[in-house]
Amino acid sequence: MKYILRLLESPFWALVRKEFRQILRNKQLIVLLIVPPTVQLLIYGTALNPDVHNLRLGVIDYANVEASRELVSAMTSNRVFILESVPTSEKELSRQVEEGKLDVGVIIPPEFPRRLAQKSAEIQVFIDGVDANTAGIASGYMNQIIQQYNRGLAQVQTSSFVSPQVVFLYNPGLTSSWFFVPGVMGLVLTLIGTLVSAVTVVKEKDTGTLEQLLMTPAADWEILLSKIVPLVLLMMGDVLLALTLGLVVFNLPFRGNFLLFFGLSSMYLFVGISLGMMLATITRSQQQVVLTSFFINMPLVQTSGAIAPIEAMPPFFQVLSLLNPLRHYITIVRGILLKGVGIDVLWMNVLALVGFAVVLMTISVKRFRSQLS
Structure with missing residues (x-):
């Protein structure tokens, strides 16, 4: 007082x-x-509604086989995605997205090659949806890259394909x-x-x-x-x-x-x-x-x-x-x-x-x- x-x-x-x-x-x-x-x-x-590029990508490749490495290479072969991190766990990947260090996170499951041989394989894609425009671009490019990857697979083995399960974090409606x-x-x-x-x-x-x-x-x-x-x-x-x-x-x-x-x-x-x-x-x-x-x-x-x-x-x-x-x-x-x-x-x-x-x-x-x- x-x-x-x-x-x-x-x-x-x-x-x-x-x-x-x-x-x-x-x-x-x-x-x-x-x-x-x-x-x-x-x-x-x-x-306002600008365009973006150079999105930061984090990948967890549990399969670690030639097919999964080729998929990661396809994602990073252009300037849309830049491989910034290879976390060791899903928790670490989620934390890096939460802290704003990554824009996109991809998880390739261990059963990826077996599922691919059975005609269908799924991967998990996490996209930071805080910036709706960036998230929309990331989703569109990711789908295009995977479709191109599937066309490459079709030349080797018929009807095998990868399908992404995309989840938008923090801004689901973009x-x-x-x-x-x-x-x-x-x-x-x-x-x-x-x-x-x-x-x-x-x-x-x-x-x-x-x-x-x-x-x-x-x-x-x-x-x-x-x-x-x-x-x-x-x-x-x-x-x-x-x-x-x-x-x-x-x-x-x-x-x-x-x-x-x-x-x-x-x-x-x-x-x-x-x-x-x-x-x-x-x-x-x-x-x-x-x-x-x-x-x-x-x-x-x-x-x-x-x-x-x-x-x-x-x-x-x-x-x-x-x-x-x-x-x-x-x-x-x-x-x-x-x-x-x-x-x-x-x-x-x-x-x-x-x-x-x-x-x-x-x-x-x-x-x-x-x-x-």
Whole structure:
């Protein structure tokens, strides 16, 4: 209780209250926080539908005979499937699909050669259905490859064939919006968070109120943090709005932990707003900050996997996307909402967000300190 009272009486809390009052008086800012996210979610969730290739394949070949090896070779002879993993068990294969390391998993049973000699053999195919478009393409190509393989068998032995049993995981109906809406949620939070926070600080530069902060008995990090915290709290309303639209309009499932989702979303908002604050420290006017914001945000969006899968990008950009905080947040959102995974699977993405938050906050504080001095 003593620490709470001390916080309420501190200069930091006074600055936070001032920022809340200032934001709530700005009606244009309130509209910006509500209307664009709603419109963008509805448009992108309905309209987007890109193509993909270079799908990651995992194979368990229990038979391990010439016929099964030829089937695996047929699957990987083009650029649609790339053999990424050869797990030793079905549990390991399922885990790799769940963690997003594989797009397609194939199990060739031990009785494959015997069944093939008896005119019919079945294999099990698991496809990650989170991205409905990718899953549909994977299913179509898998069927084409197996049909071609069967035609090759027909030249050797009549009427023997392989039939795949395809199972779509996490998105059985292959609904495209289930892939796009989580990506658009991250996209909207990035655009709104960076732009609003940057414009808020630059506006204080233009009006001269930034210099008045020199008179406050607060540390420079307290001044900067007092601008970030109110925006994070207000933009959590955008997170709730986007989630509600996803659940109500697009029937998006929510299979994970509710508190984990909102906790990690608030962490990403902190990253996005810190990025906006950093942009505000390197620009001199609202026009400059808007142009710079779009210059920074467009590459973030294009390399995040929000619109087009990362597997469809050139290898250089796939590696470069690891430095994109939006990529990690979208992975977190899709993992929690569609797969129901927890921190044990998403810990690398969480650590990445923490790292981005620390780096951006450190740079912003140093730049902010130099401007105040």
